[in-house]
Amino acid sequence: MDFSGWVNQSITWVGQYPELLAITIFLVSFLESLVIIGIFIPGVVLLFGLAALCGGGALSLESTLFAAFLGAVAGDGLSFYVGRRYSTQTQSIWPLTRYPELIIQSERFFKQHGGKSVVIGRFVGPLRCFLPLAVGALGMPPSRFIAFNVASAIAWAPWYILPGFLVGAAIDIETPLPQHFYPVLGSLLLIIVLTAGLFTQLHWHLRPSGSFYRWISNRFETSGFAHRLWDNLYSLRNGEREYPISSALLFTGGVFGFAFVTLLTLYLPSVQQLNLTVAGVLTDIHIPLLDMIFVGLTLLGNPGFLYLFFGWFVTLLVVRQRFHLAFLCILGGLSAHALTSFLKAVLQIQRPDSPGIPDSFAYPSGHTSGAILVYGLITAFIARERLPHHRWGIYVTGGIWVLLIACSRLYLQVHWLSDIVGGTLLGLTLCGLIRTLQSPYDRQPVWTDKWIAVFGFGAAILVISYLLLTFPAAIARFQLFSG
Incomplete structure (x- = not known):
């Protein structure tokens, strides 16, 4: 079965459970942003596939973006809490002890860029899930972090969701995929x-x-x-x-x-x-x-x-x-x-x-x-x-x-x-x-x-x-x- 056929069959099934799809997008976005776990989650690929299902009619664009936005905010928020909670212990407790380089790089990035690092860091490879931890450990006020966290998620959600959503919209059940x-x-x-x-x-x-x-x-x-x-x-x-x-x-x-x-x-x-x-x-x-x-x-x-x-x-x-x-x-x-x-x-x-x-x-x-x-x-x-x-x-x-x-x-x-x-x-x-x-x-x-x-x-x-x-x-x- 080709990719468009798989998407069409998936859309038919998932269309009966849109709430499940929204929850899945939330969880992927949440885990992709969570400290340590985010390293192992292929967020780009998973969100592209899920967004393609949504684009075929299983879920509206607004709901898709909102689910991704909420997951990203929650994942970074929990990582920030961990950093704030353990502060000086972030490099001495397991499993954070396995990633000292990423923690050091994240702290250096925050010291160089200040609050903007929360926004920029969401788009920077492995640092994306460690920066909120470093920001929390270094004492950024929660209210200030929330503002940067929400702003970065607003920019991040369309960047990750729209490409897959457009593909799904093109692979309509009644409309053949355009040639090439x-x-x-x-x-x-x-x-x-x-x-x-x-x-x-x-x-x-x-x-x-x-x-x-x-x-x-x-x-x-x-x-x-x-x-x-x-x-x-x-x-x-x-x-x-x-x-x-x-x-x-x-x-x-x-x-x-x-x-x-x-x-x-x-x-x-x-x-x-x-x-x-x-x-x-x-x-x-x-x-x-x-x-x-x-x-x-x-x-x-x-x-x-x-x-x-x-x-x-x-x-x-x-x-x-x-x-x-x-x-x-x-x-x-x-x-x-x-x-x-x-x-x-x-x-x-x-x-x-x-x-x-x-x-x-x-x-x-x-x-x-x-x-x-x-x-x-x-x-x-x-x-x-x-x-x-x-x-x-x-x-x-x-x-x-x-x-x-x-x-x-x-x-x-x-x-x-x-x-x-x-x-x-x-x-x-x-x-x-x-x-x-x-x-x-x-x-x-x-x-x-x-x-x-x-x-x-x-x-x-x-x-x-x-x-x-x-x-x-x-x-x-x-x-x-x-x-």
Whole structure:
């Protein structure tokens, strides 16, 4: 029996006992988060399979996410209690004595990252089930831990549940699985994992104390012209210089990557075949809750909203009298819009034939390039105020956000996969260029906690107001809920 047949039979049986399925998801999430036991629980695989059963109709998405959320909160909560209860004895009582390295690493991780370690640690391999123990042993107040625990579980549950749920939704009893579904899904996941791994490694080696950063700096030091140019490009915090090596490499790599993908899109027929295959797979995958989520996400990538959102950010830069930084942000936004419009007009690649599509051409995706530029620059500004080894969590959060906006264009079938890839590379190119140009004007703290709070408050008002005004019309335009 193939996988889809097994899922269909399982859905038929489990559909009679949805409470049992919810309890099972809770237990897997609970055990996966529990100290020591979590090491031996293949949580990713088990939750993927269980979520696939739910996606076939055995359990609603809301109930599935809630069960996983509760299990994760309970597992981390019990681990925290064990750490708080035994405190200084955590490395001297069995069976914790068998894992001294993981306990030491978790304590070090908490001392480096503070409360954020509870959120970050849930996604960090073997440490995920030991961090709550270490946090409890080192004396974090329970109320503070609960806040971080709940926040991390809210982010964790969709990350683990949605992939399997979408697969289950595709394997409907009455609807055959789209052709090439698994190769396409596997390829997309592989691309995401490899890209995330590449950026993680680059970020690690390009921090000021990283080997690659030092190697490039030494090369520039030995070149006369390059040294004079380079010596004026540093930004400054607490007397420490930081050169925009990662931004310059992002710009350079983005230029070559965008040119390469554009040539493939224009002259390689298999790219169009891949586009059609991905579109065909997504045609039958529509879940009411996901429809609403992705319509909302795509609205937050609309040019009109991005102008408002970025305008608020730039206004605060002007209030802070950071005029050069504000001007370069405006230049970046206008350049993204102009370049995208120009390339669409020149390349003239048609969009998919779907409801609600704009009249413009497809390649590259303006939503994606604009979102990456706007949210990418904001993310970079906020991350710059943190120590280098504390920034990656901020970049990961920003990266996931723009990835979801890009995926919304695929899900709603208003862009091809190649449009999204091209838009991503164009946005990263411009983001790298603008951050490189901004570096010599970024020598005093810009975004203290106070100003981040002011920006966040205004941003929340903009998001809520824009969605309230535009969401009903967007739902009707995409024709997702008829019947």
